[in-house]
Structure formats: C-alpha cells, structure tokens
Amino acid sequence: MTSDDPDLHTLAGAFVLDAVSADERARFAAHLAGCAACRAEISELREAAASLGTAQAVRPRPELREPTIRAAYRTGQLAPVTAGKQRRTRRGRTAGRPRAIRAVAAAAAVIAVAAGVAVGTHYADQRGQQPPTVSVVLSAPDAVMRSAPVSTGGMAIVVASRHEHMGVFIAHGLPPLPRARSYELWLMGPGGDRPAGLLRVHGNGMAGPALISGMSAGDMVGLTVEPASGSLRPTSAPVVMIGQ
C-alpha cells in the first residue's frame, strides 16, 4: 500500500496462494516488511488458504512415520530470531535467549577444552595443522551456533559464519569407532556432498574443533562413519546433520 507501487497490494491474494513468480514473491515480501496493514491482511488470508489444504487431508502410510521423525532428530534446528528482545510465548514463557546463552556458554567451554587437545585433527584444508582461522569463525560478528544430538550418542555443535564461508565443528560424547572406521565430515547442500575432512575422536569422546571451509548458502554439515581412510562420497547415513 505504499504509493511507489500501487499495483503491489493487489498481489496479496496471489502471494498467499503462491501464484506469483519468484521475483514477485521477493518484491512482495520486501513490501510486506514495511506495511503492517498488509501483514495483517496476509496473515488472515493465509488462514483461509490453509483451510483449502487441510480440507484435503489424507492419512499418510504408517511406514512413513518413523523414518520421517528419525530424520528430523538427525537434523539441527534453526536458532530463534530474538536478537535484542525476548519473545513472549502464548504460555507467558520466554523463548530463546536464556537457553541460547547457556548453550553458547557450554559450546565455548567445549571449544576451549577441545582446542587444547586438538593436535592431529585433520582439517578440511588437509594442512594437518591447527589453523588460526578457527578463531576467525568463532569471533565473526555473524557467527551462528547450532547443536544437534548425534544419533549414535553425543552432541555435535557447529559454529558457522556465512560471511567467512566457514564453520567450526565440535562434538562431545561421540562413541569410539573400531580401528577400521573413521568419522568423516561433509558439506551437504545444493552443490552436492563434499568431503570436509576426517574427524578424530579423542579418548574422552571429544572431537574437533575442525575447521570446515567452502561453506555456501544452503549447505549443512554432516557426519558419517566411513572406512578409516575416508571416502569421497558418504557411504552411510549421517549420524548428525546441522544447518547453518
């Protein structure tokens, strides 16, 4: 409803029905950011459009349930966007920040401990030495931390900086592997699966920090169990996958 593009507002219906081109979708989304009345209208029209979908409900095959749910648990979750303010939920609880702060503190502790014992970790750049760039990622202003449980045990954490196109992977509580097997890191995304280095697990179940370079938008960090020398493509399902 801004005067610069009087036509744009009539797009509300088509936008809610996903009946716009990618370009129009982006333009309208930008328009929404500055138009509170439009956002209110979109939100109401979305409820109506949702009914068109829910009215078609069918029961999924029961066999799909377990694999879908298990795949979710292997996937990291996006952190809440609550920068600067606490979001009050419907239940009156506050979401996001306290938990995030605790998690970041825990991650920092893990990184500090792991960094001291990380000699010998193989890095994505295969230089085999502790690169100074781990700290570049950790201190990047846009660094985002995600954590996810590893399906075979333990917890994995990725700190990633989109600006630096790099991430740092650490894990704790990883089960040890037989000598013929290794953990291998991957970048998994629109560009396909790319090896991101072998991950050595220390005696205490800690691994990393491993630097992962060449991350691009949409890439997730995956960890698989491979033959000891590593693979060029994953040969088993990831035990954990974490998004940026």
Added chain:
Amino acid sequence: MTDGDRQAPGALPARVVRAARAAHGARGAHGQAPRLDDLLIDVARGDEQAYEAVYDLASGWVLGAARKVLRDPAMAEEVMQEVMLEVWRRASRFDPALGSGTAWVMTLAHRRAVDRVRSERSHSDRELRAATAVVDYDEVTEAVEASLERERVQRCLTSLTPLQRQCVSLAYYGGYTYAEVAELLGVPAGTVKTRMRDGLIKLRDCLGVQR
C-alpha cells in the same frame, strides 16, 4: 475489469480474526488444531515428544495438500517428508502472534508443493492446457472422503463467484501463477490478481462466521 466489488485493504477487526481462528481450531481436520500452536513452541526447544504429536496432527494435512497439487502419490509423500523436516528445523520461526500453527505449516507445505510442481513442469515442458481439465473446481467438489472440514470448505467455496473460485482453485490446487491462470481462462492478469484476493477474502469471511 471492474473493481467495484473489491474490498478496501486493511486489518480485519480482531473479533473476526478470533472467530475465524476458533472456528478453524474447532473444526481442524483432526479436531485438535488449538494444540498445534503450543506444540510448535515446544518443538522449537527440541522437544521430541511434541514433534511426534505435531507429525500426527499435521502430516495428513500436508500430504493431502501435496497430493492435490502434485497429483503423484510418491512425489507427494516426498514433499510431505521434506515439509515435516522443515517444521522441525524451522519451528523457532513460528510466532503465534502472526497466525495459527496450521497456517504456518500449510504455508510451508503449499509453497514446497508448488515449487516442486513448477520444477516438474519446466522439466517435462508440459503443455499448460493439458492440465486444465483435471484441475477444475469440479474435481475439488468430487473429492470422496467427505469430512466436516471438507464440507465446510466446499460450502464456502460455493459462496465465491465462479471466476473467483476458478482463480483460487487453479492457483491453490493447480499450482499455477496468476499469469498462467490468466492465460488458461483468457482473462486479463490484473483481473485474476484481484479475483484471487477477493476470493480469499470471501473465503476467510465465510470460514470465520460459519460454526
């Protein structure tokens, strides 16, 4: 085109929104919609039990919508699984102040299904017109398993003018852009845009007041 019937843009009274939400919740496909908002908030905290409940509530809606749009059961199952994964991944982005959990999930679901059907269409370079016959309103009305929710939506769809209904159905169930709908129906694109909006407004009002 005549725009005399177009309603002025702007926020609807909160009372109407509440009524719409209540009606929607009370008649959710599984009769449990009001819980979904709370469950999604728990899912955002990594609550696995809450996620399983969300799957049980919403996977059928997502699959149904994906089937309508994609018309390929296997592809629809893939989309359903992808969407349910997105629900887990993006749960922290759900904000109950901006709309219901149902609308949030279905927005993800529909967009994913539409993106998929469009990429399939561009791959196979299928003739637009080949699909028109099957994505007609009649097809919607002939859906077999009549549920309360389905009947209610059908009833509300009949309150739309035929052009509004065709525009909304071709877009939502057919996955067509307004420009494609305009071509299919031989109507100016501007008219299609306004009919989509007017149709949704009418649908919203009908769903909101009907109990």
